[in-house]
Amino acid sequence: MGIADKVKHTAEDLKGKAKETVGKVTNNDDLRAEGQADQDEAQAKHAADKAKDSAENLGQKAKGKVEEVAGAVTGDDRQEAKGKGEQVAADVKQKFNK
Structure with a gap:
């Protein structure tokens, strides 16, 4: 997931929270439910x-x-090191996948 996707999903979530809040303040159950649905989708x-x-x-x-x-x-130290590097890179990416 790229940064753009994270920003987009966060914006959709915030939009849903705003709708839900306005719905609560105005006693508009439809708007409140729509806001909650937007948050769930995001x-x-x-x-x-x-x-x-x-x-x-x-x-x-x-x-x-x-x-x-x-x-x-095969005794290819370079290939072995490259493989270890790929594994480390995957682990780092996974740690940032929040």
Whole structure:
């Protein structure tokens, strides 16, 4: 998930919170419900993006492990190091996938 997606989802969530608040203040149940629905949709999109990123990171980590093992088996230190680097990069990306 890119920064643009995070900003977009946060903006949608804030818009929903504003609608919900205005609905509560004005006793407009439809507007309040619409605001809550907007928030739920934004949170669902955010969760879907996080899941997609997690899957991509897991794939990158697996690819790195395969490369590391292949390098170890063939005695190619460069390939082995590259594989380890891929795994570290995937771990770092996953930590920032919040």
